[in-house]
Amino acid sequence: MKKQQEKQTKGIYLLLGENEIDKSEFLNKLIHDFSYNRNVEKVVINALDDFSVDNFIATVRYSSLFVPYRIVILENFDKMPNKSDKEKLVSFLREFRNDNTLVIILSSLTPSRFDRLISDTIQEVGVVKTFWKVFEFNLHNYVSEVLSKNGIEPSKELVELIIARNGQNMSGIAEDIKYLRSYFQANEYVYADKALELLSQKSGESGIFDLIGAIVKGDKYKAILVLNQLFEKGEEPFGFGNILFSQVRKIVKLRKFIDSNLSEEEICKKVGISSFEFKNLRRIVQNMDSRRIKTLLRFVVEFEKAMRSADDTIKLATIEKFIINSL
Structure with missing residues (x-):
């Protein structure tokens, strides 16, 4: 043998x-x-x-x-x-x-x-x-399978976060999964909520929550501070841009159910979020009115436009200008 x-x-x-x-x-x-x-x-x-x-x-x-x-x-x-x-x-x-x-x-x-x-x-x-590239139509299944092979619970939220961070960048996906696996003990089964929280912190998602919260409250100074911190940390704009768009969509959906009689678990299922996201997003949604929703949606549009620039300095300046003029 x-x-x-x-x-x-x-x-x-x-x-x-x-x-x-x-x-x-x-x-x-x-x-x-x-x-x-x-x-x-x-x-x-x-x-x-x-x-x-x-x-x-x-x-x-x-x-x-x-x-x-x-x-x-x-x-x-x-x-x-x-x-x-x-x-x-x-x-x-x-x-x-x-x-x-x-x-x-x-x-x-x-x-x-x-x-x-x-x-x-x-x-x-x-x-x-x-080793051929995995095409987008089965990327979710592929990431789910790789997570399972590495002893990580492949929840829908975790798979979507990994894809949101990396798109079809297989090196990035591999790095995220390796990071999750190496953080926990070798034989420990990693539950999705733990993995999601860890990866959210790594990706700067907590910073995204802070950024959205500052915009909702109209706190332009904090919004600019958090934005600069995200750029200074070296976060890939594509990655946290995807996370920003994803969270704003979830906020809009969450507003429909936040005052209902549904339980937290039921709301999470309907909106497609984890309990970790629910705690962060609920705090934001409770401070929102229609005007702030419109401002947040306009911010997402301006952010997407700014990302088209090849120069990070111009990206940052464009977004800062919108924050100063709109909040």
């Missing part, structure tokens, strides 16, 4: 595609299988950091007297080398034979965009595998 396991992980692998979640899972299995019961040195080369084909070849060829097995990972190999370097790389790949070294090349490119000669050469001596 051990020999069969070793045979499966010998040679060179080229892992293509934008689906970083499945790619990462496959990569980890490769590393685990090759490293099983061995003393292994792992070397990671980032093609974005002064990469050269000569250095890559030298790194792969290097052998140590103290560590007999090596894994060499070349990541972010999206920019193809020039003609002479490509010929050098292809020649090396064709001749490379070393059962003690596993070479893994990672690229976000699809097969049609990756260099055909390099991929065909690797296919001859190793394995080429593509």
Whole structure:
């Protein structure tokens, strides 16, 4: 069994595609299988950091007297080398034979965009595998499945928050799920409410609640302060913009039920929110009137317009101007 396991992980692998979640899972299995019961040195080369084909070849060829097995990972190999370097790389790949070294090349490119000669050469001596992007129509199911595989309860609210933060950015989705998993103990099952609260804090959603609350109260100074804090924290505008739009939609829906005789649980189901969101949004909704609703909706529109600028300074200035003139 051990020999069969070793045979499966010998040679060179080229892992293509934008689906970083499945790619990462496959990569980890490769590393685990090759490293099983061995003393292994792992070397990671980032093609974005002064990469050269000569250095890559030298790194792969290097052998140590103290560590007999090596894994060499070349990541972010999206920019193809020039003609002479490509010929050098292809020649090396064709001749490379070393059962003690596993070479893994990672690229976000699809097969049609990756260099055909390099991929065909690797296919001859190793394995080429593509991890296709998950399309939007089944993204919810996909995120739900990955959460379940990682021992995290895949509630609708949690799945939607992860997608709102990342869109179809598979690296971002993978990072969020890894963050949730690593925060809790390895064998602990993570319930959705805990994961949702943790990820909400990470995403700055508590800041979004504060921003919305300040706008509803007409507190322009606090609104500008919170807005600047969100930008200073390095939050991705696309991410917290999506969360902002999502929360405003929920606020509008929540207003219809807040004075009803329904229980908190019933309202949460109708609006599609968690108890964590309910507590934050109820506090905001209780201070709202029709005029503030209109101001909030106009703010969302202006925010969306501001996000079209490529310059974060202009984005921030545009939103601040609206707050000053409207609150």
